[in-house]
Amino acid sequence: MQDIDALRDELLAQVDGATDEAALESIRVAALGKKGSISALMRGLGKMTPEERQTAGPALNGLKNEVDGAIRAAKARLEDAALDARLARETLDMTLPVAPEDRGTIHPVSQVIDEITEIFAAMGFQVAEGPDIEEDFYNFTALNIPPEHPARQMHDTFYLPERPDGTRKVLRTHTSPVQVRTMLNSKPPLRIIAPGRTYRCDSDQTHTPMFHQVEALVVDEATHMGHLKGCIEAFCRAFFEVDEVKMRFRPSYFPFTEPSAEVDIGCSRKGGEVRIGEGDDWLEIMGCGMVHPKVLEHGGIDPAKYQGFALGMGLDRIAMLKYGAPDLRAFFDSDLRWLRHYGFAALDLPTLGQGISR
Numbered sequence: 001m002q003d004i005d006a007l008r009d010e011l012l013a014q015v016d017g018a019t020d021e022a023a024l025e026s027i028r029v030a031a032l033g034k035k036g037s038i039s040a041l042m043r044g045l046g047k048m049t050p051e052e053r054q055t056a057g058p059a060l061n062g063l064k065n066e067v068d069g070a071i072r073a074a075k076a077r078l079e080d081a082a083l084d085a086r087l088a089r090e091t092l093d094m095t096l097p098v099a100p101e102d103r104g105t106i107h108p109v110s111q112v113i114d115e116i117t118e119i120f121a122a123m124g125f126q127v128a129e130g131p132d133i134e135e136d137f138y139n140f141t142a143l144n145i146p147p148e149h150p151a152r153q154m155h156d157t158f159y160l161p162e163r164p165d166g167t168r169k170v171l172r173t174h175t176s177p178v179q180v181r182t183m184l185n186s187k188p189p190l191r192i193i194a195p196g197r198t199y200r201c202d203s204d205q206t207h208t209p210m211f212h213q214v215e216a217l218v219v220d221e222a223t224h225m226g227h228l229k230g231c232i233e234a235f236c237r238a239f240f241e242v243d244e245v246k247m248r249f250r251p252s253y254f255p256f257t258e259p260s261a262e263v264d265i266g267c268s269r270k271g272g273e274v275r276i277g278e279g280d281d282w283l284e285i286m287g288c289g290m291v292h293p294k295v296l297e298h299g300g301i302d303p304a305k306y307q308g309f310a311l312g313m314g315l316d317r318i319a320m321l322k323y324g325a326p327d328l329r330a331f332f333d334s335d336l337r338w339l340r341h342y343g344f345a346a347l348d349l350p351t352l353g354q355g356i357s358r
């Protein structure tokens with residue numbers, strides 16, 4: 001028994017004195033490994049008389065557990081200390097100026113979203129959001145596009161696997177589902193815009209599988225096409241930073257609006273460059289219309305009391321147009337040279353007062 005006490009004192013002292021994990025590991029091997037001192041004593045149990053074994057057995061086991069526990073605790077202590085030291089060593093001074101070569105930029109699409117938000121916010125619109133992975137119901141059915149409706153085929157939809165109840169989610173093919181989500185979670189009058197990512201299974205020089213749209217929705221008790229037209233006109237003047245914009249409304253069809261129109265704005269294409277606010281050419285920029293009564297109903301709004309208008313616009317193409325980026329695919333290549341060239345300074349926020357794009 002004396003052996004055991006002496007060995008315990010010696011081993012615990014060694015553990016206490018260990019300053020790194022390697023030292024602890026060699027103490028462990030020397031005590032508890034196959035040829036270790038404690039293991040040797042354990043082997044001695046076999047040669048003892050049963051009476052001797054009755055006291056020596058538990059004592060040895062106790063020693064083994066105690067030493068093992070002390071080693072584990074010391075290891076944890078050392079690990080904590082190492083982490084503390086590393087955290088102290090790797091602290092960053094957030095107040096230091098950023099090195100010029102590390103400076104990030106705002107992507108033209110983000111810039112255009114900021115500009116549009118600023119313009120619509122000044123007209124009393126709030127920003128609303130919906131999920132990119134959307135229920136088939138909100139993306140189609142609630143927008144008056146029931147299953148089997150031919151408009152579904154035009155959307156090149158990415159479908160997620162069907163669930164046991166037969167329903168499936170989709171990557172939203174437009175920002176219009178946010179219309180119904182907003183109607184269901186707030187009360188009219190409504191004025192919202194919903195910028196965000198949209199997805200269609202389509203890829204060539206002018207289409208990427210992921211692209212961006214902005215949706216606008218107004219619901220009130222006396223809303224009409226004149227309001228829609230005025231709103232779009234005000235938006236175009238502010239966004240393209242011109243005093244007059246020539247506009248034309250072409251009759252069109254969308255299942256979720258009635259009547260529906262597509263909006264073209266006047267432009268010139270001299271020398272292959274599109275200029276807004278001059279020339280005799282036309283550029284299609286958005287779809288719009290009066291919200292279909294069925295869509296209001298799906299949104300829990302009484303169409304006998306309320307009407308609304310909505311519009312949807314692709315953002316990538318107008319960002320290209322406004323900032324002169326020639327190739328859509330380059331928008332999403334994450335090429336740092338491109339981003340530095342076409343990106344905007346982070347603190348250069350668009351405001352109506354200072355000029356939207358300065």
Ligand code: DAH
Pocket residue numbers: 173174175176215216254256257286287288289310311312313
């Ligand atoms: N969601 C339509 C699309 O992706 C665009 C659109 C058209 C949105 C008319 C609207 C609208 O809100 O009124 O192609």
